[in-house]
């Protein structure tokens with residue numbers, strides 16, 4: 001068991017806040033991600049786990065009042081670089097597909113062509129081998145692993161600038177990806193980019209982390225801040241200990257936690273037609289088409 | 291990168307996507323390798339009608355593969371022609387570009403392929 005810092009960025013959404021100096025809530029809790037324990041986070045009665053307030057520059061260097069980065073740079077540092085570094089470790093821990101995703105992929109006709117936006121290590125490329133999926137991810141290290149899953153393919157690409165040709169795809173999935181985009185505009189743009197690739201009958205499945213997950217070990221729920229930093233703890237092993245001799249490294253990843261109805265609203269806002277949606281173990285999901 | 295993949299990808303630059311010149315991307319200085327992959331008739335038969343056959347012909351001829359039939363064979367034709375089935379399986383699913391680049395004929399941008407992985411991330415000025 002170890003002690004981990006969790007950093008939360010205050011509302012309103014990061015980039016609309018005129019890029020003024022952001023305050024960050026920092027608290028400590030046990031057993032988050034990576035090293036699982038059954039202990040619940042310490043949550044105050046108001047649902048916000050704040051114990052002390054620190055400026056971001058003091059604590060994590062996320063932003064400073066002078067050179068505040070834009071969303072692209074922010075995501076580069078707090079999403080892409082983290083995944084690149086934790087690729088192999090992340091990969092060894094992500095093996096079980098979500099039931100909704102699995103049944104969506106198994107319902108496809110043989111020969112169907114799809115895209116998996118933010119495919120990571122290609123966890124979902126193993127579900128159905130009678131379809132052809134062109135997965136994409138920002139992380140070259142993860143794409144290298146994903147591209148080993150036959151008969152599929154994987155490329156390095158940005159979620160908002162996909163090279164997939166418009167109107168050619170029978171299906172799309174994007175699982176636990178869009179919640180890493182740090183503005184409402186960029187999250188909608190991601191949905192729009194997926195819609196663009198679908199053909200007239202094509203269906204897409206989106207899966208994002210829910211704000212409402214009070215029974216999870218993180219304990220977030222309605223009313224809590226939606227833009228959060230979540231630690232990923234990686235064991236460094238005996239060969240590469242930290243300078244102080246410890247053998248764990250903590251990476252902070254940015255997440256936007258979706259509240260009930262938010263995903264459906266984003267889909268409608270860019271002209272998507274909702275087919276079905278629901279909640280599955282701490283996540284919201286939606287199936288939609290053009 | 292599998293040649294089949296090329297049939298579904300275009301230039302990642304927004305202003306290129308709607309132009310016909312951006313598809314297919316053109317392989318340049320490419321090294322090809324061939325894997326062995328068990329063929330799956332169900333997969334191949336059903337992929338055929340989803341292919342852009344003219345783009346596939348362009349790609350194949352640019353990479354020096356002998357001429358494809360002028361139009362996509364039907365499932366029945368493919369079932370009756372074992373050699374064609376085998377050739378298409380090899381071309382689409384077993385042949386990879388391991389090193390080289392893919393060039394957009396509309397904007398001229400070139401996407402690198404290294405160790406079989408194509409990189410479509412755009413430089414800032416093209417985003």
Ligand SMILES: [Zn+2]
Pocket residue numbers: 301302303306312394395396397398399
């Ligand atoms: Zn172009």
